[in-house]
Amino acid sequence: MKHIIILLLGIITSSSIFAQQSYETKADSIIRLMSLDEKIGQLNQITGFQMATGPITDSGDKRKLIKEGKIGSMLNVCGEYATRSMQELAMQSRLHIPLLFGLDVIHGYRTVFPIPLAMASSFDTEAIWQSCRVSARESVVSGIHWTFSPMLDVARDPRWGRVMEGPGEDTYWACEMGKAMINGYQQPFDDGLQLMACAKHFAAYGAAIGGRDYNTVDISMQTLHNVYLPPFKVAAENGVASFMCSFNEINGVPSSGNAYLYDLLYKQWGYKGLVVSDWASIWEMVVHGYSKDREMAAMQAIQAGVTIDMESNVYSDQLKKLVETGKVSEATLNEAVRKVLVQKYQLGLFDDPYRYCNSQKEADEILTDSHRKTAYEMACKSIILLKNNSLLPVKIPQKVAVIGPLANFQRAMDGNWTVATETDVAVTLLEALKNKFPQTEITFIEGCSISGNDRSGFPAAIKSAKESDLVILALGENWGMSGEARSRGDIHIPGVQEELACEIYKVNKKCITLLMGGRPLIFNQIAEKAPAILYTWFLGTEAGNAMVDVITGKYNPSARVPMSFPKHIGQIPVYYNYKNTGRPAVDKEGNYSSRYIDIDNKPQYPFGYGLSYTTFEYGQPDISIEEKFISVDIPIYNSGLMDGHELIQIYTRKWWGESTRPVKELKAVENVFLKKGEKRTIQLKIPFDRLAYYGQSGWEKADGDYTIMIGRNAEDIIFRKNIKVNF
Structure with a gap:
């Protein structure tokens, strides 16, 4: 076989x-039939008339340009009617070359899924794949050919607003999640429709200094290759249709003109697809101080390997002159045009430019019951149980007080980056409770706003809490507080919400706290005083139903922290796979170690952390070194009273070598479902090439002394074994 x-x-x-x-x-x-203007047109991408996701550049009469063959692709045009209308204009051009339509389908088209960072917390590649299949299907039947997703930026600073779009802080998991998303998006459907995915942002955007969006990046080559580039290499290996430039510079050169990056991509990794700039990022090289003017920016970008100019008109304004004067060869231009045309052939657009414009399919296949079911399952798998003093799961009693500004805020359920969604579809916590428990007396009081210092709602909220058998608090940040251009210097829960929570805890000990947000937040008082905490992120269309079913135990929470939660702003960046210093931190005053004198070094919740309603016991693992991999056999037993998932996490540490390595690195995970009382032995394999790293002289083999660690999370290591790897 x-x-x-x-x-x-x-x-x-x-x-x-x-x-x-x-x-x-x-x-x-x-290409042999095309004029120079028509070739350049294929590399010109502009935004449509429906929306904008960046500062709009004046492109002139867009409809006229399309009919002249001077636009090759558009973004922010969605829906069968709108895309067909634009495609009809393209069919009036001399060569009848169809348009590509792209859209930021980040976590759902009409059916909204949890934000990607929430999906990352599921550590469930099958569920992520299924979610992307639904997103892809709803997109392609609505005229969309191309999603600008997945974002594969490893991120260690939760102040950066775009952490909500990505996989979190771990490189290995970013690779695994990226594979699942790319394959989910791009696998052709039975009717031949397929969606192009886009690996973004190439590269190291997640390392923006201070967590400030669009800020510069200053990292070593070792960090670039070991932390930030591997997910993109995996994307190339898995046939992602496109890459997108990052806004930042690396080693003094903006990514939109960084030949080092595109030499890696095209020559070393053998990539065949196209590269699109981020919004206006080519002309922004002038603002960076790298390009003298727009003409130089166009030359640097096209020669580096950037195929399409998104919404800056630099290519359309400058490339003709550059080719005619010989500063850019026509062969270079032709190679870029070829990449665009090949994608249009692969999508079947030359056979039928309107094959993705089907009003009946669009009507029948948007927000279907099966799509909502997939969204519900993903939402359940994305909720992290952070704390539980034996309160959860609960049987909903007769009188319930629902308190907090996010309990019935429908728009907030979806989170940011939902450019094509319908805002009146998502199920809130309050709505779900009323639907599922119509006989229960449910009182809803906001208590306070998300931000601001108004405490006038406190007395009513406290009174309701006193008079109820159970309190459910719904707190967090607003949907617009995370996402692009949504960096926050202070990531504490905003306003007086935490103060409200502490007042409620005083009067009712049966209080469940749900925290919603697009990033890890700081909430030390809640962490200390709350009887039970569920971190629910922004869960999308089925948010409320998922929350209620986790609260009541219909679904046993299984998610884990994909990005460390800090205790203090001053700790940031805080992440598990840090490197040792010559004087590692010691929690003792008066010593000369790498520590603060006023706060500790440890996060509030470390990477991989998450609780369950059941308990799991690990047996003695069997670790063996095979010809090409390390084999780890782990006996595991569900010793609790409920069926549930356990995330087996294997970390390694390389003790010495040509370059220093982190104190631990995740190298294998397995999300295991066990019925109560079930025992099983799980085998995980770590290929030797997964241990390779980029050192002083380039890529190094993994020979050396290691410790293999099995942990419940990155801090709670329950088994260690030292081994030697030789090959």
Whole structure:
């Protein structure tokens, strides 16, 4: 059977290579017919008329430009009617080359899923894949060809607003999540429709200094290659259709003109797809102080390897002059145009420009029951149980007080980056409770606003809490407080919400606190005083139903922290896979170690942390070194009273070598479901190439002395074994 699978994979790969070559031949036949203006037009992407996700550049009469073949792709055009209308204009151009339509489908089109950072907390690649399948389907039946997702930026600073779009702080998990998302988006559907994915932002955008969006990045080559680039290499290996530039510079060169990055991408990684700039990021190289003017920016970007200019008109304004004067060769221009045309062939747009414009499919396949079910399941799997003093799960009693500004705030359920969604669809916590428990007396009081210092609602909230059998608090940040251009210098829960919570805890000990947000927040008083805490992020369309079913135990929470929660602003960045110093931190006053004298070094909740309503016991693992991998067999037993998931986490530490390595690195995870009383042995494998690292002289093999660690999270290590790896 193994040989048959290998043969089939070989046939599929050969077919893909043949199709690629065939599309390139067809693209070349069109390129020979194109004028210089028409070629440049294929590299010009502008925003549509419906919305904008950045500062708009004046492109002139867009409809006229489309009919002249001077626009190759558009973003922020969505829906069958709108995309068909624009495509009809493209079909009036001389060569009838169809348009590509792209959109930021970040966590759902109409059916909204949890924000990506919440999905990351599920550590469930199958659920993530299914979610992306739904997003892809709703997109393609609505005229969309291209999503600008997944964001693969590893991020260690929760002040950065865009952490909500990404996989969290760990490189290995970013690779695994990226694979699941890319394959979920891009696998063709039975009717031949398929969606292009986009690996963004290339590269190291998540390392913006101070967590300030669009800020510069200053990192070593080792950190770049070991932490930030691996998810993008995996994306290239998994055939992602496109990459997107990051806004930041690396080593003094903005990513939109950084030849080092694109030499890696095209030459070393063998990537065949296209690269799109981020919004106006090519001309912004002038603002960076790297390019003298727009002409130089266009030349630097196209020669580095950036295929499409998004919404800055730099290519459309400058490339013709650059080609005519010989500063940019026509061969370089043709190569970029070829990449765009090949994607249009692969999508089937030359066969039928309107194949993605089907009003009946759009009507039938948006927000379906099955799509909402998938969104509900993803939402359940994204909720982290942070604390539980034996209160959860609960049986809903006769009188319930629902308190907090996020309990019935429908728009907030979706979070940010929902450019095509309907804001009146999401189910709130209050709505779900009333629907599921119609006989229960439910009192709802906001108590306070999300931000601001108004405490006038406190007395009514406290009175309601006193008179109720159970209190459910819904607190956190507003949906617009995280996302692009939403960096926060202070990531404490805003306003007086935490003060309200502490007053409620005084009068009713049966109080469940739900915290919503797009990033890890700081809430030390709640962490100390709350009887039970669920971190629910922004969960999307089925938010309320998922929250209630976790509260009542219909679903046993299984999510884990994908990005460390700090205790103090001063700790940031705080992350588990830090490197040792010559004087490691010691929690003792008066010593000369790498510590603060006023706060500790440890996060409030470390990477990988999360509780369950059941308990799991680990047996003695068996670790062996095979020819090409380390094998770890782990006996595990569900010793509690409920079925549930346990996330097995394996970390490694390399003790010495050509370059220093972190104190621990996640190298394997397995999300295991066990029925109560069930025992099983789980085998995980760590290939030796997963231990390789980028050192002083480039990539180094993984020979050396290691400790293998099994943990419930990055801080709670329950087993260690020292091994030596030689190969």
